[in-house]
Amino acid sequence: FIFQEERYTDGSKWRFLEHKGPVFAPPYEPMPNKVRFYYDGKIMKLSAAAEEVATFFAKMLDHEYSTKDVFRKNFFKDWRKEMTSEEKAIITDLNKCNFSEMNDYFKAQSEARKQMSKEEKKKIKEENERLLQEYGFCIMDNHKERIGNFRTEPPGLFRGRGDHPKMGMLKRRIRPEDIIINCSKDSKQPKPPPGSKWKEVRHDNKVTWLASWTENIQGSIKYIMLNPSSRIKGEKDWQKYETARCLKKCVDRIRTQYRDDWKSKEMRIRQRAVALYFIDKLALRAGNEKEEGETADTVGCCSLRVEHIKLHPKINDQEFVVELDFLGKDSIRYYNKMPVEKRVFKNLQLFLENKQPEDDLFDRLNTSILNKHLQELMDGLTAKVFRTYNASITLQQQLKELTCPDDSIPAKILSYNRANRAVAILCNHQRAPPKTFEKSMQNLQTKIDEKEKQLSTARKQLKAAKADHKASHDEKSKKIEEQLMKLQVQATDREENKQIALGTSKLNYLDPRISVAWCKKYGIPIEKIYNKTQREKFAWAIDMAEKDYEF
DNA sequence: AAGGGGACTTGGAACGACATGT
DNA sequence: ACATGTCGTTCCAAGTCCCCTT
Numbered sequence: 136f137i138f139q140e141e142r143y144t145d146g147s148k149w150r151f152l153e154h155k156g157p158v159f160a161p162p163y164e165p166m167p168n169k170v171r172f173y174y175d176g177k178i179m180k181l182s183a184a185a186e187e188v189a190t191f192f193a194k195m196l197d198h199e200y201s202t203k204d205v206f207r208k209n210f211f212k213d214w215r216k217e218m219t220s221e222e223k224a225i226i227t228d229l230n231k232c233n234f235s236e237m238n239d240y241f242k243a244q245s246e247a248r249k250q251m252s253k254e255e256k257k258k259i260k261e262e263n264e265r266l267l268q269e270y271g272f273c274i275m276d277n278h279k280e281r282i283g284n285f286r287t288e289p290p291g292l293f294r295g296r297g298d299h300p301k302m303g304m305l306k307r308r309i310r311p312e313d314i315i316i317n318c319s320k321d322s323k324q325p326k327p328p329p330g331s332k333w334k335e336v337r338h339d340n341k342v343t344w345l346a347s348w349t350e351n352i353q354g355s356i357k358y359i360m361l362n363p364s365s366r367i368k369g370e371k372d373w374q375k376y377e378t379a380r381c382l383k384k385c386v387d388r389i390r391t392q393y394r395d396d397w398k399s400k401e402m403r404i405r406q407r408a409v410a411l412y413f414i415d416k417l418a419l420r421a422g423n424e425k426e427e428g429e430t431a432d433t434v435g436c437c438s439l440r441v442e443h444i445k446l447h448p449k450i451n452d453q454e455f456v457v458e459l460d461f462l463g464k465d466s467i468r469y470y471n472k473m474p475v476e477k478r479v480f481k482n483l484q485l486f487l488e489n490k491q492p493e494d495d496l497f498d499r500l501n502t503s504i505l506n507k508h509l510q511e512l513m514d515g516l517t518a519k520v521f522r523t524y525n526a527s528i529t530l531q532q533q534l535k536e537l538t539c540p541d542d543s544i545p546a547k548i549l550s551y552n553r554a555n556r557a558v559a560i561l562c563n564h565q566r567a568p569p570k571t572f573e574k575s576m577q578n579l580q581t582k583i584d585e586k587e588k589q590l591s592t593a594r595k596q597l598k599a600a601k602a603d604h605k606a607s608h609d610e611k612s613k614k615i616e617e618q619l620m621k622l623q624v625q626a627t628d629r630e631e632n633k634q635i636a637l638g639t640s641k642l643n644y645l646d647p648r649i650s651v652a653w654c655k656k657y658g659i660p661i662e663k664i665y666n667k668t669q670r671e672k673f674a675w676a677i678d679m680a681e682k683d684y685e686f
Numbered sequence: 687a688a689g690g691g692g693a694c695t696t697g698g699a700a701c702g703a704c705a706t707g708t
Numbered sequence: 709a710c711a712t713g714t715c716g717t718t719c720c721a722a723g724t725c726c727c728c729t730t
Contacts, residue, residue: 249702260703288720296698296721342693350720356692357720371694420696421724430722464723465697503687506725519695519724566698575713636698643696666716 147340148367152318154273154282154345156325156333157359158266160289160308163187170240173233174226184217188305191292193237200294200302209303210292217305273345273361274322281362282345287314293352297431297466304352313348343367353429364671373675376646378515379523380686386524389512390415397478403499407508409482410436410497414521417471418561420464421502421518433462436518437502442492446483455480469563526558526644531686533557534653543617545624548663551653552628558640566636579626586619647673648680655682 143150166186171178181189192210195201211229218226226232251259270285290308293301311331318324320338327333334348346359361367382389393415396408413419413436422435434443443461450456457480458472475483486496502518509516533554538547569575647665651673654661665673 284719294721299721344693347693353721354691355722358693360694375695423724425723433722435723465721467698502724503726517725564697569714571713578713639697668716 142370148343149275149340150319151274151276151322152340152345153322154318154325155270156316156327157314157346158270158286159311159328160287166190166237166240170236172237175228175231176233179225182219182222185214185219185222187290188214188217189232189234190237190241191290191305193234194241195292196234196238203302205298205300206292206303209301210305213303213305275361275365275367278366280365280367283360283362285359287348288350288357295431297433297462299431300428301352301430307351309348315347317342317345317347362671364668364674369672369675372672375523376527376648376686378520379527379646381513382516382520382524383528383686385513386415392512394476394478397476397482403504405482406486406497406500407505409479409486410500410505411509412475412479414518415525417459417473418522418525418563419469420522421505423502431462431466433464433466435463437497437500437505439496440492441487441490441494441496444483444487444496446480446487448480457483463563467563467565522562523644526562526640527646527649527686529558529561530554530645531649534649538653538657540657543620544659544663545621547657547659549624549628551650551659551664552637553631555637555641555645556631556635558645559635559637562640562644564636564639565634568633572633576626576629579622579629583619583622583626586622642669642672646686647676648684649686651676651680652682652684655680 163183165183172181172186172189173179192201200206207229215223271282272279273282287309288306291306293304293306295302311327312334314333316325316333316336317339318336319340324336344358344360347356350357393408393411396404399405399408414421420435422438424438434440439461443459445458447456447458448454453474455477456472456474460470463469506517509518534551537550537553542550650664651661653659654664661670661677670677
């Protein structure tokens with residue numbers, strides 16, 4: 136079995152680790168003299184440090200970010216820290232700053248890049264390939280593995296998502312002195328760039344990362360880790376789905392228990408049981424507490440507040456309807472209105488009693504309490520396992536329900552995408568409709584119309600041919616029919632997918648063995664479902680799953 | 687139990703390369 | 709050859725969960 140050979144029992148992740156360290160962002164290149172900055176209408180030459188930060192803002196001039204108050208305030212504050220005392224004395228108002236020549240310059244640069252000749256583009260591509268070959272791989276135990284991100288993040292302005300209090304702050308440049316290297320003692324250690332030193336070199340084989348640094352916005356640690364195709368990531372992924380399959384075996388018991396707990400005398404147990412019901416039924420995230428003012432105000436299950444929920448004893452013929460409306464991860468809105476069991480409803484009414492909108496719905500619960508309880512119900516069980524389990528089981532059920540054995544391959548793939556879509560909707564994976572959506576739908580419709588015309592012409596010819604007892608045009612009609620059907624399927628698929636993002640569920644929630652088995656069962660080439668990168672990530676599953684695999 | 691640090695997974699958008707049609 | 713749309717890749721933020729300290 137592919138993972139067994141290298142598993143360690145003592146919690147260590149590897150015995151040998153060798154790599155070249157990260158690639159750093161290129162140094163700042165000052166603006167050419169002809170590109171000027173104006174303050175209050177007057178030309179002003181900036182010091183290199185101040186100019187660099189100014190260019191970060193200039194690059195974002197066309198973005199909505201740069202008009203937001205918080206963004207501008209944070210930027211200006213951090214920018215001033217980079218100025219000389221002379222600059223600081225003059226530049227006191229961001230509204231009097233004119234970055235437009237810098238902005239034009241970057242636009243021209245990007246245009247020039249597009250206009251480069253084939254040879255120039257090829258040269259850049261080769262240089263990138265060389266860098267990848269040199270720095271993009273490491274040796275972990277006996278394998279050469281691809282590194283996920285071998286570059287440090289370049290400096291720039293922080294762009295949080297949603298209403299982020301830190302948007303616009305300066306993300307500082309990462310230097311070798313910020314980097315902790317992790318590798319094995321007996322490996323050839325990476326060399327810092329000439330004239331510099333690493334912050335530290337350590338040999339910790341209880342972790343999987345190769346290098347790390349502390350980022351200055353939140354003070355959190357960033358890592359350089361392996362690519363999803365690596366053994367270490369694949370094995371972890373496989374384990375994740377095995378845990379979810381474990382839940383499948385005992386989910387009935389757990390559901391019976393939490394339904395029972397809705398009647399508990401203890402408030403904390405009732406809250407735990409209702410929260411778990413939400414996590415199971417609605418696939419909500421756990422909802423850790425967050426430090427106020429440090430991040431956007433978003434919530435998950437355990438951190439839901441009174442203001443996020445409405446109870447309707449009766450609404451449009453339905454009883455006991457719960458309305459949830461809150462911002463979840465990445466400030467994506469979750470909105471759902473659904474009937475629940477009477478007991479759940481009554482409990483929720485109880486939890487809401489005598490509370491203010493900003494109070495916690497589950498005031499006797501947090502993720503740590505919940506996960507401790509889950510751990511007792513099943514080894515390795517945590518809140519997120521429910522999302523994985525419900526996503527994967529939904530895919531499997533939907534595939535069973537939607538696939539018609541006699542359908543053509545495109546029609547079967549539409550069924551697959553619809554099953555995938557059911558999961559994405561469950562997990563609330565939304566996207567902004569693509570900017571070109573309407574137009575591309577129109578184009579597709581034009582193609583369909585043309586194809587229909589072609590078909591009717593071909594059919595007329597066929598009739599004529601038959602009347603003449605000549606050779607049949609039947610083949611031709613069939614071919615056009617097939618093309619038409621393909622286009623129609625494509626249109627349906629695209630329309631249904633307007634605001635749904637399939638990628639996240641496909642990559643993180645759906646046991647790939649379900650898809651592999653489905654492909655084998657219905658003779659669909661795996662390339663139709665997974666692209667090259669995805670096939671590399673899921674190599675273990677492609678290797679493992681037969682057509683009768685059951686999640 | 688509270689709080690913070692650390693390691694790892696999950697997430698949508700931006701970017702850029704490539705395919706396709708003209 | 710060029711423009712345009714599509715799709716894969718990269719980016720890096722934002723979650724989860726565990727562990728340690730107090």
